Amino acid sequence: MDERAHACYRLARFEEAAGHARRSVELDPDDADAWHLLGRALTWSGERRTADEAFARAAALEPDAYVRPVRIASGEFDRIASEVWRAIPPRFRERMGNTLVVAEELPDEEEVADGFDPDTLGVYEGATALHDDMPERIVIFQRNHEAVCATLGDLREEVRRTVLHEVGHHFGMEEGDLPY
Numbered sequence: 001m002d003e004r005a006h007a008c009y010r011l012a013r014f015e016e017a018a019g020h021a022r023r024s025v026e027l028d029p030d031d032a033d034a035w036h037l038l039g040r041a042l043t044w045s046g047e048r049r050t051a052d053e054a055f056a057r058a059a060a061l062e063p064d065a066y067v068r069p070v071r072i073a074s075g076e077f078d079r080i081a082s083e084v085w086r087a088i089p090p091r092f093r094e095r096m097g098n099t100l101v102v103a104e105e106l107p108d109e110e111e112v113a114d115g116f117d118p119d120t121l122g123v124y125e126g127a128t129a130l131h132d133d134m135p136e137r138i139v140i141f142q143r144n145h146e147a148v149c150a151t152l153g154d155l156r157e158e159v160r161r162t163v164l165h166e167v168g169h170h171f172g173m174e175e176g177d178l179p180y
Helices: 003-010 014-027 032-044 048-061 074-087 090-096 109-113 142-147 152-170
Strands: 099-104 122-125 136-141
Touching: 003 014, 003 032, 014 032, 014 048, 032 048, 032 142, 074 099, 074 142, 074 152, 090 152, 122 152, 136 142, 136 152, 142 152
Parallel strands: 099 136
Antiparallel strands: 122 136
């Protein structure tokens, strides 16, 4: 695959990344990685139908590595996130009284251009339980979750894992300490 496609994608130059990935799949139609990157770049460019076709091609070429994304309405995604939040044991949730769980479609494009991972599933913003003086948010990204989940059950489980991961950050856990 063309490394320029990857570099452009990581720099939030999504249309340019899609152009490079398209050239890659034209040169090698069996390159599942290039098809998947094309799908991711097209998702950011708002070309969801074409993105889903690229994801489907990647999944057909390498079913052990890629899935055909599940797609749900944003209200359904919000409902799943709320269910996950309510399932956190009360003794932990009580210590997170000023924490909101927020679902967004994708990370902020300007933050991606500044180095934020465009494929991240979630992020914790705010203080930790040790410094409880500012509002906190757990932000989960719907399109990125969908891109790695083939079924609604997979999506629910991935949202659960992401929220629990971000809750761990609230309690001061570092990336290496977290189970997910």
